[in-house]
Amino acid sequence: MKRASALELVRAVVDPGSWRSWDEPVAVTTPDAAYRDDLLAARERTGLDESVVTGEGLVRGRRVAVVACEFRFLGGSIGVAAGERLVRAVERATEERLPLLAAPASGGTRMQEGTIAFLQMVKVAAAITDHKAAGLPYLVYLRHPTTGGVLASWGSLGHVTAAEPGALIGFLGPRVHEALYGEEFPSGVQVAENLLAHGLVDAVLPPGMLSERVATALAVLCKDGAAPSSGDRLPASPSGPVPSAEESIRASRRPGRPGVRELLAACATDITPLSGTGAGERDPGLLLALAHVAGTPCVVLAHDRGSSPSAHGQALGPAGLRAARRGMRIAAELDLPLLTVVDTAGAALSREAEEGGLAGEIARCLADLVNLPAPTLCLLLGQGAGGAALALLPADRVVAARHAWLSPLPPEGASAILHRTTDRAYEVAGRQGVRSADLLANGIVDRIVEEGPDFLANLGRVLGAELAALRSRDRDERRASRRARYRRLGTSAASSTAFPPS
Numbered sequence: 001m002k003r004a005s006a007l008e009l010v011r012a013v014v015d016p017g018s019w020r021s022w023d024e025p026v027a028v029t030t031p032d033a034a035y036r037d038d039l040l041a042a043r044e045r046t047g048l049d050e051s052v053v054t055g056e057g058l059v060r061g062r063r064v065a066v067v068a069c070e071f072r073f074l075g076g077s078i079g080v081a082a083g084e085r086l087v088r089a090v091e092r093a094t095e096e097r098l099p100l101l102a103a104p105a106s107g108g109t110r111m112q113e114g115t116i117a118f119l120q121m122v123k124v125a126a127a128i129t130d131h132k133a134a135g136l137p138y139l140v141y142l143r144h145p146t147t148g149g150v151l152a153s154w155g156s157l158g159h160v161t162a163a164e165p166g167a168l169i170g171f172l173g174p175r176v177h178e179a180l181y182g183e184e185f186p187s188g189v190q191v192a193e194n195l196l197a198h199g200l201v202d203a204v205l206p207p208g209m210l211s212e213r214v215a216t217a218l219a220v221l222c223k224d225g226a227a228p229s230s231g232d233r234l235p236a237s238p239s240g241p242v243p244s245a246e247e248s249i250r251a252s253r254r255p256g257r258p259g260v261r262e263l264l265a266a267c268a269t270d271i272t273p274l275s276g277t278g279a280g281e282r283d284p285g286l287l288l289a290l291a292h293v294a295g296t297p298c299v300v301l302a303h304d305r306g307s308s309p310s311a312h313g314q315a316l317g318p319a320g321l322r323a324a325r326r327g328m329r330i331a332a333e334l335d336l337p338l339l340t341v342v343d344t345a346g347a348a349l350s351r352e353a354e355e356g357g358l359a360g361e362i363a364r365c366l367a368d369l370v371n372l373p374a375p376t377l378c379l380l381l382g383q384g385a386g387g388a389a390l391a392l393l394p395a396d397r398v399v400a401a402r403h404a405w406l407s408p409l410p411p412e413g414a415s416a417i418l419h420r421t422t423d424r425a426y427e428v429a430g431r432q433g434v435r436s437a438d439l440l441a442n443g444i445v446d447r448i449v450e451e452g453p454d455f456l457a458n459l460g461r462v463l464g465a466e467l468a469a470l471r472s473r474d475r476d477e478r479r480a481s482r483r484a485r486y487r488r489l490g491t492s493a494a495s496s497t498a499f500p501p502s
């Protein structure tokens with residue numbers, strides 16, 4: 001496939017005329033005559049003095065630091081000079097508080113320089129860790145081909161990672177595999193599209209789409225917008241009769257009830273979908289995205305019932321919960337508000353889910369979420385059955401749709417435990433205090449949104465106001481009051497009015 005040069009890639013992504021190189025010239029000092037000849041030939045061929053270019057430009061008007069490999073320069077391989085140039089660029093981006101875009105294309109560590117070149121991976125990874133620890137975004141665009149120690153360091157540390165269509169992306173170079181094992185590496189594995197299918201990258205897109213997608217992601221990651229929407233008129237507080245548990249459970253399972261996709265379509269912009277854990281797993285039951293929700297930048301992680309006509313939708317498994325924890329880490333690193341959306345008929349119940357650590361992942365989600373430094377808001381949108389629902393619940397604030405509910409397991413399961421039949425599900429749910437009104441009374445939910453004709457628009461307004469209010473609070477105070485809130489649950493201080501059982 002055609003390979004764009006480093007500077008062609010840069011030109012594709014930055015605004016015309018805005019590129020400023022940060023590169024300081026490097027001299028050829030090696031005593032190895034053959035390597036010296038290789039370097040000089042590479043310089044002649046590319047017009048560059050090393051295999052990476054670094055600098056800054058505007059991406060749709062925003063200053064962004066960019067580092068990119070030139071594959072025609074010794075296979076884009078990284079030796080000491082290239083490693084040093086990369087690290088200086090990352091450090092400068094951190095100092096100047098610029099978001100960083102990396103666009104590698106490389107055969108990995110430069111073989112001519114050996115082990116000292118290999119160890120550059122450590123300092124590059126350390127510099128990127130510092131950049132992220134400073135709360136700054138790091139985006140990666142994996143180009144054809146990206147292999148070895150480049151993929152195993154700065155290629156795999158992005159908050160968001162995209163790849164070039166058809167690009168060869170893998171740890172072991174196919175040439176090496178063939179030489180070592182005498183056979184070709186299986187085809188179709190080290191290919192961008194296969195990485196997407198396995199939750200290793202978030203998107204596959206051509207260089208021509210990069211500037212738009214980078215701008216969209218950075219609009220959220222750099223926390224643009226978020227004018228507090230306190231002037232918005234919020235929907236009136238709920239009044240009128242409280243529906244029974246049966247009414248709410250039936251309503252939450254009605255075909256056509258809006259899910260997270262309808263919610264985002266109604267009140268989110270600048271959506272960047274993220275895919276999977278980044279560690280080889282994805283789960284269609286979990287939607288992870290960056291977005292502006294009602295104008296506030298946030299990480300969204302949500303149960304996704306998908307387009308499945310079944311009321312049960314797509315069950316969430318351990319991989320989905322691991323992807324959720326990836327979203328929590330991004331929110332924590334960038335101090336972005338996190339919006340969770342609960343709408344699940346229950347976790348995946350299967351051998352794979354058990355062996356994949358379902359219970360452990362629920363535990364880790366709960367622990368991570370209740371301790372997350374970032375502002376957190378949970379929307380109980382519909383069904384809230386069992387641990388898969390609770391895993392996304394313990395936020396600073398919890399908003400519930402009128403017919404949303406939360407129960408320790410699907411109501412039919414509760415009925416089976418108590419009465420050895422699923423037939424008494426609604427009766428049991430009524431006694432378990434699952435309704436939004438019960439949750440409000442027990443201090444689990446802070447606000448209920450009625451489900452009238454403007455349901456989604458009202459939800460958007462409430463979420464916007466809640467997110468804006470959360471962002472204006474002091475971080476330590478917010479975290480302490482979150483912990484206190486969940487510590488209090490079940491004690492008399494937690495509940496206000498007790499609703500009669502439905």
Ligand SMILES: CC(C)(COP(=O)(O)OP(=O)(O)OC[C@H]1O[C@@H](n2cnc3c(N)ncnc32)[C@H](O)[C@@H]1OP(=O)(O)O)[C@@H](O)C(=O)NCCC(=O)NCCSC(=O)CC(=O)O
Pocket residue numbers: 074075076077106107108109110111112118145147148149150152168171172173174175176
């Ligand atoms: C990246 C590739 C798939 C690209 O294949 P192509 O057929 O497109 O191109 P190619 O093989 O002709 O490579 C183009 C030129 O770049 C050179 N080249 C490629 N990789 C290099 C490297 N790591 N060091 C020095 N030179 C390298 C090639 O020798 C060739 O030079 P010329 O044109 O002069 O012949 C392949 O080069 C490859 O498999 N490279 C090895 C990848 C790998 O396993 N790296 C691990 C390194 S150790 C490491 O990184 C640490 C770690 O693994 O953790």
